[in-house]
Amino acid sequence: MKIGILGSGLMGGKLGVLFAQAGHEVIFSYSRRQSKLDDLARRAGQTAASGTPAEAARADVILLAVHWSRLDDVLSQAGSLVGKTVVTCCVPLDETDSKLVVGHTDSGAEQIARKLPGAKVAAAFQSTPSEVFAEVFDARQHPGKASCVYCSDDADAGRAAAELLTTIGFSPVNAGPLAIARYIEPFALLTAQLAYGTEDGPDWAYRFGKFNTL
Amino acid sequence: MKIGILGSGLMGGKLGVLFAQAGHEVIFSYSRRQSKLDDLARRAGQTAASGTPAEAARADVILLAVHWSRLDDVLSQAGSLVGKTVVTCCVPLDETDSKLVVGHTDSGAEQIARKLPGAKVAAAFQSTPSEVFAEVFDARQHPGKASCVYCSDDADAGRAAAELLTTIGFSPVNAGPLAIARYIEPFALLTAQLAYGTEDGPDWAYRFGKFNTL
Numbered sequence: 001m002k003i004g005i006l007g008s009g010l011m012g013g014k015l016g017v018l019f020a021q022a023g024h025e026v027i028f029s030y031s032r033r034q035s036k037l038d039d040l041a042r043r044a045g046q047t048a049a050s051g052t053p054a055e056a057a058r059a060d061v062i063l064l065a066v067h068w069s070r071l072d073d074v075l076s077q078a079g080s081l082v083g084k085t086v087v088t089c090c091v092p093l094d095e096t097d098s099k100l101v102v103g104h105t106d107s108g109a110e111q112i113a114r115k116l117p118g119a120k121v122a123a124a125f126q127s128t129p130s131e132v133f134a135e136v137f138d139a140r141q142h143p144g145k146a147s148c149v150y151c152s153d154d155a156d157a158g159r160a161a162a163e164l165l166t167t168i169g170f171s172p173v174n175a176g177p178l179a180i181a182r183y184i185e186p187f188a189l190l191t192a193q194l195a196y197g198t199e200d201g202p203d204w205a206y207r208f209g210k211f212n213t214l
Numbered sequence: 215m216k217i218g219i220l221g222s223g224l225m226g227g228k229l230g231v232l233f234a235q236a237g238h239e240v241i242f243s244y245s246r247r248q249s250k251l252d253d254l255a256r257r258a259g260q261t262a263a264s265g266t267p268a269e270a271a272r273a274d275v276i277l278l279a280v281h282w283s284r285l286d287d288v289l290s291q292a293g294s295l296v297g298k299t300v301v302t303c304c305v306p307l308d309e310t311d312s313k314l315v316v317g318h319t320d321s322g323a324e325q326i327a328r329k330l331p332g333a334k335v336a337a338a339f340q341s342t343p344s345e346v347f348a349e350v351f352d353a354r355q356h357p358g359k360a361s362c363v364y365c366s367d368d369a370d371a372g373r374a375a376a377e378l379l380t381t382i383g384f385s386p387v388n389a390g391p392l393a394i395a396r397y398i399e400p401f402a403l404l405t406a407q408l409a410y411g412t413e414d415g416p417d418w419a420y421r422f423g424k425f426n427t428l
Contacts, residue, residue: 186397193397194389197390211350
């Protein structure tokens, strides 16, 4: 799979490197510093490169991984995403990264979907801290230890999200339609509180399922 | 511990029966039918009784477990709760039980705390389906399998919530101040979606913690 990463922060950077280590082609894009993108591509290995958001947007699947305040900027640089599959791990946070700016009757994921008419949008990865990705990836031959929820209104985008989650080593949990992001995004702030505000983190994770399978 | 249950639905009924089977004194209250309260007391055993909300409110800990639409009614019958420890498992749902009526900048738990000045309020139990309580209780000698988050602004109420969770067999997870209910209540709707809308339920549960402890 060819994966275009829009956003070079902790989420996009760590996930892109792991996708490439798993053998996918990865294009890193969108940083104030070209050197940052080049470093990521170097660390990720032979199947990775750096490029522009428009080049990343030509991939089979686009991972949207910017801070909420950069959303419109990166999407304007990416160009048309009609017909493209977009997996967003964005959380609609304020400038202090401590509060949601969207909630209750709407979600960041749904706002993204409205900004991208004709794109197939899924939400995934936001509910778990990036600090745990490396451990989950190292354990990926024994999947099932850590769950990660995703949601989508489009079956193709849902499948892409599930495949990316499985690539990292998560057990993907289909939470249903994109509107469920109204619960997943607050859940992401709960998990951030537990991962960063208690002694149980930051390599914090969760498992969901029937009680007798936990 | 003497536990007063305000509300005789699935949450209050099931938890009250298990608290009593664990040896606590339990008073069941608040039902349209006295026979329902008497049945619960009978099932719960020797340490349980039925009574009025005012009688239940004399307990050491009060479990608030009514539908959101009944909140003001049960609190008016309970009388003054100044100085009392109240653990709420309420979720601020609409009349169809499918949408939150409070969220984003407030939570049901905080609204309850504002209605009860001088009470010590914690939120617990709402994030997990009542269908799993019996299994968790049966496995309580081997704790740690299922987590349940709680939050509070008061240390005593937090301790009471943790003790009630431990009594059922959950690993209590302290999520911090009462305002974290703004994330826990949407999380409760996510868990309901997974418990009731997918094949993984309804005896569905979750585990939180460091990845290598899951």
